[in-house]
Amino acid sequence: MAERRTIVIDPVTRIEGHSKITLHLDEQGQVEEARFHVTQFRGFEKFCEGRPFSEMPSLMARICGICPVSHLIASAKACDELLAVKIPPTAEKLRRIFGLAQVVQSHALSLFHLSSPDLLLGMEADPTKSNLFGVLERDPALARDGIALRKFGQQIIERLGGKRIHPAWVVPGGVSNPLSQQDRDAILQTFPEALAIAVRSLSWLKGTMERFRDEIASFGNFPSLFMGMVKEDGGLTFYGGKLRITDSKGQVVADGLDPKRYFDFLDEKVEPWSYLKSAYYKPRGFPDGIYRVGPLARLNVSDRCGTPRADQELAEFHELQRSAVLSSFHYHQARLIEIVYCVERLEQLLNDPEILSTHVRASARPNELEGIGAAEAPRGTLFHHYKIDEHGLIRWANLIIATGQNNLAMNRSVLQVAQRYVHGDKITHGMLNRVEAVIRAYDPCLSCSTHAVGQMALHVQLLNREGNVLDEVKHA
Amino acid sequence: MSKKKLATVWLDGCSGCHMSFLDMDERLIELAGKVDLVYSPLVDNKQFPPDVDITLVEGAVSSEEDLHKIQAIRARTKILVSLGDCAVTANVPGMRNPFTLNSVYDRAYRETASLDPGTPDQIVPRLLPYARPVHEVVSVDVFVPGCPPSAEVIYYTVSELLEGRQPELSARTRFGA
Numbered sequence: 001m002a003e004r005r006t007i008v009i010d011p012v013t014r015i016e017g018h019s020k021i022t023l024h025l026d027e028q029g030q031v032e033e034a035r036f037h038v039t040q041f042r043g044f045e046k047f048c049e050g051r052p053f054s055e056m057p058s059l060m061a062r063i064c065g066i067c068p069v070s071h072l073i074a075s076a077k078a079c080d081e082l083l084a085v086k087i088p089p090t091a092e093k094l095r096r097i098f099g100l101a102q103v104v105q106s107h108a109l110s111l112f113h114l115s116s117p118d119l120l121l122g123m124e125a126d127p128t129k130s131n132l133f134g135v136l137e138r139d140p141a142l143a144r145d146g147i148a149l150r151k152f153g154q155q156i157i158e159r160l161g162g163k164r165i166h167p168a169w170v171v172p173g174g175v176s177n178p179l180s181q182q183d184r185d186a187i188l189q190t191f192p193e194a195l196a197i198a199v200r201s202l203s204w205l206k207g208t209m210e211r212f213r214d215e216i217a218s219f220g221n222f223p224s225l226f227m228g229m230v231k232e233d234g235g236l237t238f239y240g241g242k243l244r245i246t247d248s249k250g251q252v253v254a255d256g257l258d259p260k261r262y263f264d265f266l267d268e269k270v271e272p273w274s275y276l277k278s279a280y281y282k283p284r285g286f287p288d289g290i291y292r293v294g295p296l297a298r299l300n301v302s303d304r305c306g307t308p309r310a311d312q313e314l315a316e317f318h319e320l321q322r323s324a325v326l327s328s329f330h331y332h333q334a335r336l337i338e339i340v341y342c343v344e345r346l347e348q349l350l351n352d353p354e355i356l357s358t359h360v361r362a363s364a365r366p367n368e369l370e371g372i373g374a375a376e377a378p379r380g381t382l383f384h385h386y387k388i389d390e391h392g393l394i395r396w397a398n399l400i401i402a403t404g405q406n407n408l409a410m411n412r413s414v415l416q417v418a419q420r421y422v423h424g425d426k427i428t429h430g431m432l433n434r435v436e437a438v439i440r441a442y443d444p445c446l447s448c449s450t451h452a453v454g455q456m457a458l459h460v461q462l463l464n465r466e467g468n469v470l471d472e473v474k475h476a
Numbered sequence: 477m478s479k480k481k482l483a484t485v486w487l488d489g490c491s492g493c494h495m496s497f498l499d500m501d502e503r504l505i506e507l508a509g510k511v512d513l514v515y516s517p518l519v520d521n522k523q524f525p526p527d528v529d530i531t532l533v534e535g536a537v538s539s540e541e542d543l544h545k546i547q548a549i550r551a552r553t554k555i556l557v558s559l560g561d562c563a564v565t566a567n568v569p570g571m572r573n574p575f576t577l578n579s580v581y582d583r584a585y586r587e588t589a590s591l592d593p594g595t596p597d598q599i600v601p602r603l604l605p606y607a608r609p610v611h612e613v614v615s616v617d618v619f620v621p622g623c624p625p626s627a628e629v630i631y632y633t634v635s636e637l638l639e640g641r642q643p644e645l646s647a648r649t650r651f652g653a
Contacts, residue, residue, distance in 0.1 A: 043580035065492020269591035
């Protein structure tokens with residue numbers, strides 16, 4: 001082989017949002033460079049300017065239809081800071097319930113609706129069957145479990161917030177309405193089934209691992225830092241806590257970091273070839289400050305989950321690799337363990353004697369001109385940072401989204417998978433689907449990360465340097 | 477009777493309308509018996525095929541890529557549905573319209589990033605100066621407002637269209653619903 005070539009995968013399918021991948025091959029047909037391009041941009045940080053801060057939770061929720069609740073929570077927490085109030089304890093617990101319900105539905109979407117075709121039907125499966133309906137044909141019980149688990153989370157959100165997507169229920173100072181006993185009791189009825197589904201899905205997933213030993217070894221299997229919030233006792237948390245950063249040996253690199261000081265330890269780099277910025281851990285610089293967030297990172301940094309069944313699963317998870325679980329393939333299993341935790345924790349919170357209290361909102365005029373809210377979204381740590389004027393109008397906003405914090409790792413993972421699987425001058429569907437599947441493992445949310453969305457047909461061309469088409473693949 | 481061809485596409489939106497589509501839950505299984513989902517972010521067979529019976533479009537037209545895509549889709553679709561407020565009015569994506577493109581880019585890529593600030597301009601599609609509703613660039617057959625329209629409304633709309641009837645939406649959904 002004499003020519004250097006570029007392979008373009010456009011778009012990556014079964015992920016949220018619009019992206020493409022380019023692979024650069026050297027003269028010997030070996031992949032020497034790989035890039036994950038995010039091709040969308042909307043500009044929420046600019047167009048919120050001049051609008052009342054009280055609009056922010058509902059407006060920012062529109063960044064994402066999958067995790068609007070995370071944006072509601074991070075935004076409302078930033079607004080709580082502007083009001084300088086302490087929200088009522090029941091309001092905080094209700095927000096926690098809202099957030100955990102969303103983690104369940106979002107993780108279920110990622111695993112069942114988007115990735116289960118690869119796991120059940122295989123990486124080389126017929127692309128016309130690699131979707132939820134193909135899973136339904138092959139294993140109807142698995143597909144129905146996925147639909148039911150997502151529905152479990154969505155129904156809790158609907159009962160609390162009045163609608164499943166973009167509920168306006170989380171507000172500065174708390175939540176707008178208390179939980180009724182009738183709704184609480186109805187939600188509690190749905191727990192036994194949800195836990196049973198989560199547990200049997202985990203055994204199914206663990207049972208498939210043997211088939212994917214090769215993928216596990218090359219799907220983002222490299223040292224990096226991991227970041228996530230932990231409670232004071234080092235336990236898993238989604239609503240709030242201090243940030244902990246650990247390394248690939250499982251050693252704590254930094255602990256007790258205040259998310260409100262994110263700019264002291266996180267920074268972002270712009271690449272001219274992507275609308276998605278790359279975050280890195282500032283003290284280590286670029287690119288050594290590469291870190292991962294989301295389910296895999298949270299389970300790596302947490303000492304425990306704090307609920308019985310999830311803690312059993314966590315102990316087993318830590319056996320997967322020594323010191324820290326490094327392969328991004330294991331995001332899938334981490335996601336299911338988090339679902340188990342969320343279901344168990346939701347049941348505890350709903351049985352809390354205070355949960356039906358009607359004191360759920362603190363009110364005040366704005367007392368501070370700057371506020372920062374952070375929470376663990378399904379995909380990782382989310383930061384909303386606002387500055388207002390004395391009239392309460394937004395003057396400046398900055399958002400740091402989970403997917404941007406995984407950008408360096410996603411790029412490195414694409415390179416690792418491509419170097420392992422893509423060779424020579426003949427492109428196969430299985431090669432390319434694996435390059436896409438590693439991106440799916442991260443469950444990126446590109447409408448979140450650049451605050452925009454798009455999608456187009458998958459069409460891959462293998463070009464030589466002069467731009468002539470050597471080979472071509474269309475998913476059709 | 478052969479199954480009808482259904483497609484779904486997202487342009488500049490948040491994916492919430494697609495999530496509302498998935499909120500049909502078990503009715504998705506019933507729907508799979510009536511239609512083939514021939515093109516969608518949820519499936520891999522992604523070359524937009526000819527002669528699609530119904531296409532649901534989420535999102536506004538914001539980039540050059542969105543524009544080319546929707547023109548091609550319109551030419552291959554019998555019934556084009558603007559699904560949700562962003563497709564119907566440009567809604568949230570349209571909130572950038574009063575600002576210049578450069579000021580929107582600068583906030584994200586110069587003012588809040590410290591390493592190598594600058595607007596990405598390689599490979600990524602250029603934004604249009606204004607985000608626009610779908611019907612401003614191609615003809616639209618059915619408008620379904622809502623942020624997002626509920627799963628019930630989507631199910632009703634698709635069912636009516638499959639039966640050859642025009643859905644009666646005014647009492648069922650509204651802007652911001």
